[in-house]
Amino acid sequence: MRTRSQTRNRNRQQQSQQAVVQPFHLEEPFVNPPLVLMADNRTMAQLLQAPTEGYEDAIVIPEINANFELKHGLINLVQNKQFFGHDKEDPHAHIRYFNKITSTMRFPDVPSTSIKLMLFPFSLEGSARIWLEKEPPRSILTWDDLVSKFINQFFPPSKTTNLRNEITRFQQRFDESFYEAWDRFNDLLRACPHHGFSELHQLDTFYNALNANDQDSLNSAAGGNFLDKMPRECLRIIESKSKVRNSRNKAVVAKVSSNSSTPGISPDVAALTTEVGTRSYKSLV
Template sequence: MQGRKKVVRELIFDPEVEKTAKANRKAVRLAHQAALLTSGTEEILEEEVPSSNTSNDETESMAEVDPPPRRTLGDYGQATGGHNPNLGFQPANPVSFDIKNTVLSALKENQFSGSESECPNIHLARFYEACGNTDPTGVSESNKKLRLFPLSLTSRVKDWIDTLPPNTIASWDELELKFRERYFPIHKFLERRNDITNFEQGDSESLYDAWERFKLCLKKCPNHGLDSNAQMQHFTQGLRAQTRMLLDASAGGSLKNKDESEARELVEAMAQNEYRV
């Protein structure tokens, strides 16, 4: 039986098959582009996405990313693009309105600098008073205070509010809370409350001066948590013996027989009489 002829084809071995494949793909792409240019056909070629077989060198070449411009150390101290990045305090929803000269003057005259001699609660009370003198149309009470409050600050407190992250404060209640946390922390609250609960009349202090100082202590700590009865008890117990005797005589025997409102009226009347003398 005659055997079949075996046809042996010689295989060409290409040791750089990937390189050859990339060259072939490139040749096909160039031929396609040349054909388009020759025919005059306008076609938007989609950006080629490198295949998984594309080498790192070829990917970087196709991207052609320009390196960032060289910057010296001195450049970092300069503003970029002609803009000043420090815009001061910026609430989440800033509003703009004309401020009356009388309001602006009141805010400037009672600016809070954060010194030990200043009381943040007294400052807030005066700020509320100034805000009551203006009522811009279409502006809520919260947004009005957010707009005006920075004008009532100066020195290091102005620096403090300008460091708050922009667009993070959405209401006046949020800003007031941050202000109190910063300038009326718990240890100051306890000190001011202690001034009320342990009040004492000075050796040479008149009833009028003692009463005015006690009321100022209440203003410096508005959240003291003491009702009217407790307030009068702390005040009268801190008076000198001679002053209490005068109050008892004016009360017709003993101040203890008076309720809170009657005792307060008596103290107010005696203090005013003493002030007029």
């Protein structure tokens, strides 16, 4: 038989088991997360920073040991005639013009090539400027590097091949004067200055492209076979003939025609012979 005290103890145990005890949790103190080290020893803070690489220009300007800065006047000077990269633009002509402009700039202790490297980007606009901006950073170290990349971009090898073929196949047109043919031939040479043809090859190509009358006039002025002369002498004869044909000095031609006793000689040949003879006489005096 259970006593009264045993019963009270049993009831207390049952009540304690049925009671819901709410656990009490202490808040954990804040702990800074540990630094995460990457494979290349960079911290997370460094990774979150904005990148600073890859913004350098393609052109590397050599260090200048002088107090020098580009003035707005110099920049405006090259911006007067900018290159846009259009198909009909001549990159060679742009380089020639740029060299002509910058050749007049002289600053103590500042190399001319450094001035060119600094100014050239201002001479570009449109697709030409976009091309330069897309070049890899620090990939252009010298002026020759810049010219080479510029020409290769806007004057591809296929265009060079086409112009070389035009020069090789050059022919005087039916209604074209000697002066017009010579001028057109020189335009082709200027359009492709890296054609690779020697001066003698150029003279041979032009002479064989002429009609029979103009060839005869060159031979007469040369006193024999025109191509037997030295290239410098051939050029002098061509320039003399070009001036005679272009000027069309009727007084000189009429005088030569009336005084000439040689039958069958054309006024142009006679005038050219007189011109060359006069130059030779002046050189001897």
